[in-house]
Amino acid sequence: MEVGDSLSADDRDVRLAALERTRDAVVIVDHDGHLRYVNAAAESTFGLDRTGLLGRAVGALGHDELGARIVQAAFAAVDPDRPLGQAGFEITIGRQDRRAVRAAVSVSRAQVGSGDYAIAFVRDITQEVEQREGIAALMTVAERASRAVLVTDRDDIIIYTNPSFTRLFGYSAEETKGRHAGELLAGRHSNRRTIASPAPDIDDEGSEQQILLYAKDGGEIWVSAEVKGLRDGRGVALLTDISESVQLRTLQQLTLSALADEIPITELADRMCRFVEKIAPDVVSSLQQIESGLVRPLGGPGLPDEYSRALDGVAIGPEKGSCGTAAYFGNPVLAIDIDTDPRWQPFKALPLAAGLRACWSSPIKAKDGRVIGTFAFYFRECRAPSRWHERIVDACVHLGALAIERKEARAQIARLAYYDMLTGLPNRARLRDLIAQATGTCPPGQHVALAFLDVDNFKDVNDTLGHAAGDDFLVAFAQRLREQIRPCDMLARLGGDEFVIVMPGRNASEAGLVASRIAEALALPLGIGTWQVPMSASIGISLYPDNATDIDVLIRQADTAMYQAKRSGRSTYRFFSEDMNGAAEERMAYSAALRNAITFDLLELHYQPQIGTRDGAIHGVEALARWNDPVLGAVSPAKFIPLAEECGLIEQVALWSIRAACRQMAAWRALGLDIPCVSVNLSPINFQNPNLADLVSDILAELRLPPEVLMLEVTEGVIQNERSLAIETMNALRRLGVGLSLDDFGTGYSSLSQLAQLPIRELKIDRGFMRDIAHQSSARAVVTAVVRVGQSLQLSVIAEGVETDEQFALLAELGCDAVQGFLYAPALTPAAFELWLVDYSARRGAAMSKRVAGAPIPALPELRAAAMRRLG
Template sequence: MFASDRLVTEIPDVLRAALERADDGIVIVDDAHRITHFNAAAERIWKLAAADVLGSDAAVLTLNCLHGGATTDFRDEISLARCDGSRIKAQIAMSSANVAGATHRIVFARDVTLDAERRVRIGLLHAVSDQTNRAVIITDVEQNIVYVNSAFTALFGYTSEEAEGRRAGDLIAGRHTDRDAVVSLVRRLMTGGHGGEAELLVCDKDGEEIWVCARIDAFRDKKGRVRHIFALLEDITETKQLRSLQQLIMAALADEAPITEIADRLCRRVEQIAPGVVCSLLHVDAAGLLHPLGGPSLPEDYSRSLDGIAIGPEVGTCGTGAYYGIPVLVADIDADPRWQPYKARPLEVGLRACWSTPIKAKDGRVIGTFGFYYREPRAPSRWHRQIVDACVNLGAFAIERKEARAEIARLAYHDMLTGLPNRAQLRHLITTAIDACPTGGHVALAFLDVDHFKDVNDTLGHAAGDELLIQLAQRLREHIGPEDMLGRLGGDEFVILLPQRNAEAAERVATGITEALAAPLRLGSKLMPMSASIGISLYPDHATDIDTLMQQADAAMYMAKQAGRSTHRLFSAEMNGLTEQRLALIAALRRAIAEGALTLSYQPQIRSCDGAIHGVEALARWHDAELGDVSPAKFIPLAEECGLIEQIGLWSVREACRQMASWRRAGLNIPSVSVNLSPINFRNVTLAARLKDILVEYDLPPDALMLEITEGAFMQDRVAALETMNAIRELGVGLSVDDFGTGYSSLSRLAHLPIRELKIDRSFMRDIEKDAGALAIATAVVRVGQGLGMTVVAEGVETEGQRRTLAELGCDVVQGFLYAPALAPVAFERWLIEHCAEQARAMLGRLAPVDGIAVKRSA
């Protein structure tokens, strides 16, 4: 009997039955390397029948651990080759036993193919999970973490070893985390519901707050029971939360919301995404004074107390930050010396710390502050710093827009040259003064017109005229009371509003002004004698409505001029004859139009690139046998008032085209002529047809004519004006926006108008070499014109420095006294011939050296 036979016989029947029922394959090999036991599970694993292998050599099992008679214990997972050629993953364990002096090896085998495949799949899932940029958390039903991916580690700072086994809520929830939202989702999952999303403010390992979008769902077994809960966490701090601030501000700006409403929306949104923060937005004006714009969670009385406080090195947090232009943190308001004069109210409502960051304009000016108040002494978190970085840019955009709108409003109601209230604002001021006038009181209105102002413009140029008006405005301010108001109607006409002044008091003011103007003004190196004619009307003695009151002051002013100028007159009933004079002036204008007494003078427009002539502007002039030269500033408004302006406009076009045709027949090549038209002309739907007839009559191409319009032409009666403008452009006639930049037009509208040319107003030329603001506006107009494919023409160019500056900006065309004033046709012809000769001489001067070299070389 072999030892193996003894082993088999020695195995009790009960044990043998147990070995047969075992889930693991069990094989016993004797010391002669023969198989002595092979249970049913082993038959399934190796796909061999026990009857076929018992007594056979163990090599049939293809187990390396049995080779060479090895007796050491062995455990491993192997790829097992079976007799039919198939392979499985098997867990093999081998041990040795000494029975009756003989060594037997017992092999335990388990088919783990499915487990291995599952582990491969899990490994792949892990690899995929680690590649996603979303953090993954898997917990058991008690919400203890069993798995986190690498994105979780990157986002929160916890390794998988640090995270696993801890409750998810304890690990990443912060004081401001909405735990109820998570509990509600988990409860729904546990009761068979579907998962859902929640936006949560959580914390990383360092305590920094992070906004995440959490998608929470469950893994269930075949019976639908929850086995694990998983969450996908996406960092939305920047992509959603900060972007929501941008969208909020852009939407508010698009809605044309007031700056205070924009600031309020911004502060409220910040307080939503940064719980525990009390937000504040302040404006810093040009004088360095603070003005609250938004702070919905601050006490209203505290915000009001900040209004008008000057910034400084010891003015709380916001005032100090604005003064130095750097962020300032006061972690303890109560103890900080900068807060001592201001701390009572904040401390009373529980505010203990404040962090303020200055808001800067593009030019570096501090224009506001963005502040965070805290209810405990602390510094800002990383999340708070991210918010502020976004908000200071948004705040700067909103405040700069506010300032731009305020400047536009100022330009709309103030004179560009002097900064005084203009005609529109004066009417409002007069109305206010009349409404405030007590029973028995008076309001005096004085019209002032500069004597012989046209002579200054004609002899010294418009720049000198502008300087005279500026100095005059300054002198007038010095000789009126603090309650009096000075405004400019236009040209050389000023208005002085004198509240609570009777006739005697108003005449004393007028006498004082007349005496003050007796001293000459200095214009550069010249002393310019100065005088003005003043007319006064009185509310309610002379009139009770504004229009009549202004007409009467104007009538009195004309009477002062007729009295020899440099004096004043108080309106009286006898002056009603002035109405007759106005009617006479209107009649004279009608006769001038009918009899051809109006003339056109022509001012050349010169190309910046080569000095060649670009065209001419036709300007209406009126010389009356009795009245003398009547300024266009006088008769053009009069023509508009009495309905003659449309007739003058069409006459100007016809006369300019006639002159152009005459010049072309004479061989003078002038590319185009510009004619000024009133907005009233563009209300006439037949204008394009009339222009076509005129061009055909004089055999001129459409591009020989350019029509100059003011911004008001397309701001009033927009539909009719735009239809007319489109018809004109279809005809081929050019359209030019005159005095661009002085009105209240929309660039977005301008881009869709059929405009070919922009003209920079002469008011920007005077200081373009030394005033950064004037230069910036001229630059902007040039850039707008270039961007829209338009020609840009600068008016009022009187110095070489101005021309050079404009050329450097890329301005296409210039016109002004630098080249010539507006000239009568014959004088213009002489000027043009001389200008062309100068151009030719200059060209020969440039070519002569080159020719000399060529001659020398050929010799």
């Protein structure tokens, strides 16, 4: 464009230099709508290269509406005699890179020489608009917020309060505006230093503190104040009334502390009720458990003993006072006048005699929705509960649920010690009592037959159809056995695929007939999905007192006879006899082969991954021993581990496993594979070795591995024998830094008090609990109990045998830390595991990338720009 003659060349250069350096986009358009000038800032704003734009129509900026409005603002419908007319507007500019820019446009009309020109200053106000809209949204939220909101300037002068502030303190917004916050809210007992001027000392993260403030009427209010200082010097405080919460928090701490100390539930309930009556002196409280539809009082020190005894054992129902009715319907029940309430008529005499006129009872529910208790308030006058009473009961219902569920969990865990979760049959620990009971009551001249059953080819079912199918198989197998025995006979599951039948009053002939019937009953294949799975068992029988009078000897003899049945072609039975040496010979052969395998490193370790439930990361791997003998073939760990214990090789197997697993970890680390830790199974016998920690330390030092990469798994039986030595060995390992994991938790030892003393870092939920977790509330309750035990003891919890997404989702919801099972991978050879890990990492990375790609683009950082004087 041409500049007037009144300006010197230097003046023009200065003006053009100023236009080039301004941060606003500057566009000059002539009267015909052609671009005469575009500065450097305009290139950034419009996302265009200004080369070649001069002389072109204003639409070349890529935004027809903007060009039209610039021309219209400068030239249309204006006084032609106005030399420097100005107009402004806001507009959204769509750039070629698809970024939307909100801009403020200021248009000036200028006459230079004989021509008219439109000079447009375009400023990017995208962030200003976002902040403006954000503040408006925040104000809307603040107006509706349940918490009191207080905003002050840099001098702590109130500039805004919301309606919740008015409701809490009694001051209207007009009464607070312009007042000093500290002077308005501080009172006689307030810490004035705390509330004097919080904002200057608060960073962007904010802080939270408890402060005593005063309402307009002079009432004390304890508030939790979350204070945050803003960059412009203002302060924002979110205030929550905690006057009652302080007392409820004390009640909660009292109860949780009692739970942690394993105080008996009756004492815990009494403590809870006494504290409630202290903070609400106008009530008498009581806590009841509901067991099998009956009321069982747990605590109520303020009630007459005679009344509490009368409540014990009362069946719940629609007309059973407040507690029985609340438990029956699962809803709170209020009897404002016990004397006239029809639900109380059979029971009113005792409470009325104690001066109790009204009763409000609330049901206590477990996580699965069952009513497991009630919490009741008795009043000495006919009245309804206050808001304070309601808050107390809300807290007590929650705490009562924790206490009662813990009691149920402990009872369930105790049951786990003696019963098999999969089949419901007595387990190995209970079997000894059953045999002792049968032999102890056996009349002279009578017999007790003991049948030891082992499922034939069960490993093929697990390997072919998976563990879920294997569990279905075992449940059906147990059911067929039940159908073939008398009510007085006793069936137990030892574990795995081994069962024992105790048959009082059976001689050899009668026991043989039972075994024959069992073989016939098992001949029919079992349908699992589309598969017809053959079912058979090898059975060994021993007789009391003919073969032995010692329980362990009887079981061992039946086991020996069972192995003879397997060698005889399976699906048959054999009686134990003194000349039955084949089993002993077989044990000798297996022992020699196992010793040879250890000496020449013929055992193998396979690795099964453990996956974290929170983020899907590799939690670790479990090393599982495998033995494939060139003569004996594949030997199950369930066979050779007990054999190693029996023949004194378990120490060598354990040290070989630890060394092999650590050697593999060192190799993976050298390859750059990030595997946090490896778990190695040990026998309880290994912990009777006082030098175990030193041996492990030497292996770790030799391979230059940190101790935390090794996790040693033990079963609950580790402390059944040589307890003090086992605990001492475990403590030595933990001091070394090696992790300890309690494997197959719930299948054996289960004392919570002693469990808390074990120096373990991890609990593993037995795979047998997984089968019905998605379908049965009882199975889910057991798993929940185990997870809660781990959480209460601050232990990691891992679930084994996870095979479905539904199982994984339930475990993740419960807070189980990690899972392992066929859902991700079986136990793999090192090479196969490496391939699996690469594939899993790739799939996980792809999933993460997909999520990131779909995430919204984060807001640009706030920019600060100095204001520029308009040129004209």
